[in-house]
Amino acid sequence: MAALAAPVAAIRVAVRHALTGLPSDGPVLVACSGGADSLALAVATAFVAPRLGRTAALVTVDHGLQDGSAERAEAVAGWGRGVGFTSSTVVRVAVTGRPGGPEAAARAARYEALTEAARxxxxxxxxxxxxxxxQAETVLLALARGAGPRGLAGMPARRDxxxxxxxxxxxxxxxEQTRAACAVLGLSPWQDPHNTDPSYSRSRVRADLLPALVRALGPGVVDNLARTARLVAADNAALDELAAAALAAARCPDGGLSVPVLLGLVPAVRGRVLHSWARELGASPGALSHRxxxxxxxxxxxxxxxxxxGLPGGIRVLRSADRLSPAPPG
Structure with missing residues (x-):
């Protein structure tokens, strides 16, 4: 028996680890664009899930941003049905007219579609x-934008x-492992032209900045950036726990916050307390900034x-003596 190719084995192990411990009363849903990364994930999930006694479904999102996108999406869905997914469907979304740049608009539309498909x-x-x-690209973009610890933590392995x-x-x-796995398995990934379009910031990081860093600092830079995200995420989790306890301690009976308690906090924790409280008041997370x-x-x-x-959403916060509280409307 021929040995299993190392990239295929590594991806299957990663998928098995992710699926272990999930509830068994529903399918796992794989988002697949047809690119090398999502194809490698999908084919590994189609192999691993039944062996863990669970079902798997596939969904591909058609953003409608390129000629032929509908046909490509149908081809991906057809491939998914052929490799054993219990269902394999296309979801079409409208990207134009959404707030933010094209990358943010497409991402928001995609996650909304995945949320609805999951439900x-x-x-x-x-x-x-x-x-x-x-992950490495995400960290570099966060550095360039001055995003702070939450941005430097990159993408979590799990989120709601x-x-x-x-x-x-x-x-x-x-x-390179996902591409190698696709080659071994005879899969032909779709090359999304947006991934090389210099009008997108992530494309410029992928095509120019990260390769330049690898040439200057060596191939380990990608691992190091991803490791940075993991380390910062762990620190964030600890600070978030401290901030949750501090927020509870600072609360006043009327819903405001005690200034003396806030003054006793170190700045990193106080900032998180104020950020969480602002969100509780109704400030949109996407609009709530460091400023x-x-x-x-x-x-x-x-x-x-x-x-x-003033906070996003027309919210105003005032200080009266030793208490912060939301100002009355108007």
Whole structure:
């Protein structure tokens, strides 16, 4: 018997690890674009899931941004039915007219579609094919944007997607491994032209910046960037726990926050407390920025009688004596 190719084995092991421990009362749903990463993930899941006694389904999202996208999506869905998924469907989304740039709009539309597909199919998890290289690119983009620790933590291996776990089993797998696995298995990945379009920031990082860093610092730079994300994510988790306890301690009976308690916190924890509280008040996470949190912090640490601070969504926060509280509407 021929030995199993190392890239195929590594991806199957990663998928098995991700699926172990999930509830067994519903399918896992694989998001597949037809690119090398998601094809390698999909074919591994189709192999591993039945051997763990669970079912797997596939969904491909047609963003409608390129000529022939509908035909490609149908081809991916047809391939999924042929390799043993219990269902393999196409979901079409509208990207134009959404807020933000084209990358953000497409991403938002895609995750909305995956959320709805997961609900319809009662999926216990959604799997995406993000790799170690994607993680490294995410860290570089976060550095360039001054995103802070949350951005530097990159993409989590698991997060909530509309009440369903979104899993990224391949964050420890390199892009070259997914391409090699596809080659061994005779799969022909689709090459998305958006991945090489220089009008997209991630494409420029992928085509120019990351290869330049590899040439200058050696091939280990990709692993090191991904490792940085893991280390920062662990620190974030610890700080988030401290901040949750501090937020509970700072609460006033009327829903405000105690300034003396906030002043006793180290800045890293106080900032997280204020960020979490602002979200509780209704500030959109996507619109809530460092600038807003810094303005709240100034009400605590540099108050000179200034008026209310504005937050996204028309929310205003004021300080009265030793308490922060939301200002009445109007």
């Amino acid at each position: 319809q199919q009662h999926a216990v998890a959604v799997l995406t094919g993000h790799t170690r290289d994607d 997607l509309g009440g369903v776990p979104l899993l990224r089993p391949l964050l420890e797998i390199g892009r 807003h949190v810094a303005a709240l912090d100034a009400l605590v640490t540099a108050w000179r009688g200034q008026g209310p601070t």
